[in-house]
Amino acid sequence: MHRLTVTTLALAVLLGFATDASAASEMQVFEGFASSRAVLAERYTDAIAIAEKRQRTEVAFFKIANATSLCVAHLKTGALELASTACEAAVDTANGLRSRGFLNFTTLSIDDVRDVVSANRQVVATVQLSLASAQE
16 A cells, blocks of 8 residues: 545645645555556556546456545546545445455455545545635
């Protein structure tokens, strides 16, 4: 797992709003995926294209990983509604996992995965609230 820092102030500037909120929040992406590598390389448009294409997989963890990359990439480009939708998709898929054990191909537990996607969703919600307050 990789952690990314998302700064509310940077997003506000990107979207053209003035705000005093300069709090930084961490977001995470899952290692080993092309969409995650693109996010980490700050190639957000590429990350979005890759993740959208690979969302059609039947493997739940791959869906979660790509939705997580979409969430972060959309947030970093200022597309808050798309980021929120992608985060919700990751959370919904993670909540649908039945086993409480470790995923077959990772050292993360399902609860770890749920924690990551829920935390990312919370960052997006916080940024949305901060920017809405700045607009008022």
